[in-house]
Amino acid sequence: MSIGPTVRRMLGPIEAPISSAYRSLFINIGDLGKAMEAVPFGPRVLEVGVGDGMIASQIIGRRPEATVLGIDLAENPGSLFEGDHQRVEFRSISTSELRSEIPGTFDAIIIADVLHHVPPAIRPALLADVSELLADDGVLLVKETVIVSSPGYWMGKFSDRYITGDRNVSFLREDDLHQLISDNVPGLVASGRSTIKPWKTNLLLVWRRSGS
Numbered sequence: 250m251s252i253g254p255t256v257r258r259m260l261g262p263i264e265a266p267i268s269s270a271y272r273s274l275f276i277n278i279g280d281l282g283k284a285m286e287a288v289p290f291g292p293r294v295l296e297v298g299v300g301d302g303m304i305a306s307q308i309i310g311r312r313p314e315a316t317v318l319g320i321d322l323a324e325n326p327g328s329l330f331e332g333d334h335q336r337v338e339f340r341s342i343s344t345s346e347l348r349s350e351i352p353g354t355f356d357a358i359i360i361a362d363v364l365h366h367v368p369p370a371i372r373p374a375l376l377a378d379v380s381e382l383l384a385d386d387g388v389l390l391v392k393e394t395v396i397v398s399s400p401g402y403w404m405g406k407f408s409d410r411y412i413t414g415d416r417n418v419s420f421l422r423e424d425d426l427h428q429l430i431s432d433n434v435p436g437l438v439a440s441g442r443s444t445i446k447p448w449k450t451n452l453l454l455v456w457r458r459s460g461s
Contacts, residue, residue, distance in 0.1 A: 268301065268329060275405050277446040281361075281392060282307030284443040284453050290388040291356025292316060297344060297379065298363035302330030302337075308359070309336055318355075320347060344378035352381045361392040364429070365420045366409070376433035389434060389456045392445070396422045401448020423452060430456065 272278060285308065292314045296305055299319030308317050309332035317337045319327050327339030340347075358379055367375055383389060394405045402420075409418040421429065430437065434456070441455030 269303070272303070275394075275401060275408065275448070276451050278303055278307060280446045281451075281453065282311055284445060285359070285390060286311040288357075288388060288390060288441060288455050291384070293354060293356045293384075294318070294359065295320070295347075295355040295357070295382060296359045296361070297375075298360060298366075299326045299339060302327035302339065304359065304361050305337055305339075306331045309333055320344070344375055344382065348378045348381050353384055355382055355387060356384055357388045357390060358383050359390045359392075361390075362394055364391070364393055364426070365418055366415055368417065369419055372429060373433045376430065380434040383434070383458060385436075385458060387458050388440075389430070389437060389458070390453065391426070391430065391456075392451070392453045393426055394420060394450050395426060395452045396420050397450050399448050399450045402450035404448075405450065423454075426452075426454065430454075 269278075281304065292312070294308055294315050294317045296308075296317060296319040299305055299321045300323070302319060305317045305319045305327060306329075308315055315336065319330075319337065319339045320342050321339075322341065322343060324341060326341060327337070330337060330339070360379070364372060364375075379389065394402060396402060406418065406420065409415050427439070436458045437456035438459055439454070440457040441453070443453040445451035445453055
């Protein structure tokens with residue numbers, strides 16, 4: 250059994266600052282927000298696997314024209330979101346369900362530290378949904394904890410398996426991540442690569458759909 254949900258329930262109103270402090274051991278969310286801010290894309294943003302909403306907070310806070318739809322299979326997505334609630338919506342819905350509603354709608358799709366939690370056999374279907382949801386000239390931003398020789402990688406792996414409780418977590422190497430995306434989201438051209446502080450395991454890759 251994972252201890253993360255139990256601890257969050259015990260924290261109550263101080264969950265947000267404690268979660269932020271704990272997350273900072275693994276990734277600087279502000280640094281990720283700056284890297285995403287530097288990528289040109291339109292206002293309609295989808296975040297797949299939005300979790301507690303901290304990345305959505307960065308997008309809303311840094312891009313005054315943006316609206317964000319954050320989806321997650323977990324209950325109560327976006328619980329720690331801070332920002333303009335009129336420009337964000339959180340839904341407990343799958344990518345396949347959303348795809349049936351509004352295909353080809355989003356100028357940018359963000360997938361942050363989600364793929365290593367998705368069983369390898371299911372990843373192609375998830376990305377096929379993403380492909381249908383991404384506009385013809387849209388941008389795909391994927392942040393992943395990739396396999397490298399780094400204390401951050403081993404810390405993240407331990408946290409995911411024993412704190413979060415995902416014993417089946419399966420990380421990717423950078424080359425494998427590129428291949429996974431190119432195999433399942435056609436029409437993309439690689440347009441950006443950033444490592445996010447404090448560890449080189451934190452990789453943000455950006456692709457832009459050619460529109461052809």
